Amino acid sequence: MAQTKTAAPSTRLDAELARRLLAQMSLIRRFEEKAAEMYALGKIGGFLHLYIGQEAVAVGAMSTLRPDDYAISSYREHGHCLAKGSDTRRVMAELFGRRDGLSKGKGGSMHLFDKSVNFLGGHAIVGAHLPLAAGAAFAIKYQGGDQVVLCFFGDGAVPEGEFHESLNLAALWKLPVLFICENNRYAMGTSIERALAQTEIWRFAENYGIRGETVDGMDVLAVRDSVGRAVERTRRERRPAFIEARTYRFRGHSMRDPAGAVYRTRDEVEREKQRDPIQTFSERCLRDGVLGEADMRIIEKAANETVEEAVAFAEASPEPPADWLLTDVYKD
Numbered sequence: 001m002a003q004t005k006t007a008a009p010s011t012r013l014d015a016e017l018a019r020r021l022l023a024q025m026s027l028i029r030r031f032e033e034k035a036a037e038m039y040a041l042g043k044i045g046g047f048l049h050l051y052i053g054q055e056a057v058a059v060g061a062m063s064t065l066r067p068d069d070y071a072i073s074s075y076r077e078h079g080h081c082l083a084k085g086s087d088t089r090r091v092m093a094e095l096f097g098r099r100d101g102l103s104k105g106k107g108g109s110m111h112l113f114d115k116s117v118n119f120l121g122g123h124a125i126v127g128a129h130l131p132l133a134a135g136a137a138f139a140i141k142y143q144g145g146d147q148v149v150l151c152f153f154g155d156g157a158v159p160e161g162e163f164h165e166s167l168n169l170a171a172l173w174k175l176p177v178l179f180i181c182e183n184n185r186y187a188m189g190t191s192i193e194r195a196l197a198q199t200e201i202w203r204f205a206e207n208y209g210i211r212g213e214t215v216d217g218m219d220v221l222a223v224r225d226s227v228g229r230a231v232e233r234t235r236r237e238r239r240p241a242f243i244e245a246r247t248y249r250f251r252g253h254s255m256r257d258p259a260g261a262v263y264r265t266r267d268e269v270e271r272e273k274q275r276d277p278i279q280t281f282s283e284r285c286l287r288d289g290v291l292g293e294a295d296m297r298i299i300e301k302a303a304n305e306t307v308e309e310a311v312a313f314a315e316a317s318p319e320p321p322a323d324w325l326l327t328d329v330y331k332d
Contacts (some may be wrong), residue, residue, distance in 0.1 A: 014290060015291060018290045018291050019291065019299065021059055021220050022282060022296075022299055024062075024083055025056065025220065026034050026299050026300060027302075027303045027306060028055045028079040029304040030306075031078060031092070031307050032051055032078060033052070033090075033309060034310075035050065035078070035109075035222060036255065036258075038095070038237065038311065039255050043096060043124060044097075044109065045097065046108045047108075047109060047110070047254050048073070048095070048254060048255040048292075049109065049253065049254045049255075050251045050254075050255070051076055052250045052251050053168045053218075053248050053250035053272070053273075053277070054076075054079065054247045054249055055219065055220075055278060056217060056220035056281070057079075057152070057182050057217045057223055057275035058079040058080045058082075058152070059083050059220055059223075060151055060222070060227060061083075061224070061245075062080070062083035062150070063083075063182035063224050064200070064224060064227045064228040065084075065231065066236045067117070068151045069118065069147045069148050069150070070118045070120055070147060070150070071084050071149070071151075071152070071249055072120040072121060072123070072129050072149065072151050073090065073119065073122050073123070073151075073152040073153070074123055074124075074126065074154060075122050075123065075124045076249075077152070078095075078109070080119070080122075080152055081114060084114070084117045084119045086102060086116075086119060088306050088309075089310045089313035089314070090102045090114075091112060091116050091310070092307075093105070093310075093313060094109075095108065095109050096314040096315070097319065098317035098318065098319060099317055099318050099320045099321075100113050100313070100314075100317035103317065104322045105317075106320065106324070106328070107122075109122075110122050110123075112121070120149075122135060126154075126156055126157050126160060127160030127162040127163050128162060129153070130151060130153060130163055130166035131166050133149050133166065133177050134166045134170050134175055134177055136149045137170065137175035137176050137207050140176055141238065141287070142304065146176075146235055147176065148178060148235050149177040149178070150178050150180060150231075151179050151180065152180050153179070153181060153182070154181070154182050154184060155182075155183040155184065155185065155186075155192050155196070156187025156190075157181075158181065158204065159195060159196065164204075165244070166179075167207075167208045167210060168208055168241070170208075171208040171209050171239075174240075175239075175240055176235065176238050177234070177239075178243065179205075179210075179240065179243070179284060180227070180241070180242075181243070182199050182245065183201055183244055183245065184249045185248065186249075186253070186263060187253075188253045188331060189260065189262065189263045190263070197203040200214075200244075202214050202243070205241075205299050208241050209257070210239075211230075211233070211239075211241050211242065212241050212243070212244070213230075213242075213244070214243070214244045214246060215244070215246070216245075217231035217246050217247030217248075218248065218276075218280070219277065219280070219281075220277055220281050221224045223245060227243060234313055248275070250272070268324070
């Protein structure tokens with residue numbers, strides 16, 4: 001069963017929920033902005049893929065989970081990791097390659113793992129983590145649990161074989177996994193019109209008998225509603241589900257492509273920024289009277305302070321010793 005439309009947001013927005021959602025999106029935005037600054041200063045090496053513009057997807061989706069549910073993502077995973085509840089300081093330390101990072105400084109930006117919050121990692125190979133999500137869901141089913149797995153990936157993973165294999169097995173074995181495609185329209189730098197014969201990505205779910213739908217990925221409440229319904233069904237029915245969240249990244253694919261200006265126009269980017277998920281949600285909160293200007297200032301100040309503390313923690317953390325190269329490695 002598949003459908004193209006989702007119902008209008010039904011979440012009752014009160015002050016507590018509004019603060020929580022806005023605070024998480026603001027924290028992720030400030031974290032990513034600071035990460036870009038630190039990269040420019042040479043304090044973060046390797047690759048860095050920023051989540052700026054897509055915050056509503058991670059925050060809205062994660063807000064529907066229980067602590068014992070699981071999440072797994074691709075390499076644009078800072079937002080997912082933070083939204084799942086990871087320590088901001090340890091996430092930043094991992095980006096710095098320091099020993100107090102989530103992966104002891106060995107993984108960097110693309111490989112954040114946090115067992116303590118059931119975050120099963122960021123994965124650098126496009127599409128490679130989808131079978132892992134299916135495997136985690138199989139383990140839940142095998143052990144008789146009622147947790148669900150949220151699997152985040154981008155539109156660039158859709159043409160990969162692992163995408164189709166994972167959906168097929170999840171449907172065949174009735175696994176409790178929710179596939180969430182964050183369609184930002186360009187993958188690494190190729191528009192979906194040039195990469196996919198079927199550009200309505202949610203329709204791929206139909207081929208495997210999986211319920212699929214779309215949602216406005218720039219609207220945190222719409223994401224929360226859509227994912228919340230899917231999580232509830234998946235937990236109850238032990239069947240997979242599929243959501244295409246239509247979103248947009250304001251920066252380029254990575255810091256090697258900071259503006260993404262080669263394959264999209266400046267006018268398009270500026271137009272999409274008018275749908276900034278943080279700005280539009282803030283305006284709704286003010287309009288509905290659930291938060292005031294003072295609340296906004298408090299939330300922004302807290303995000304700034306948390307990120308500054310994270311940078312100080314990362315800079316104070318020592319680099320991993322050389323002999324750690326031989327630890328946590330499978331070998332004879």
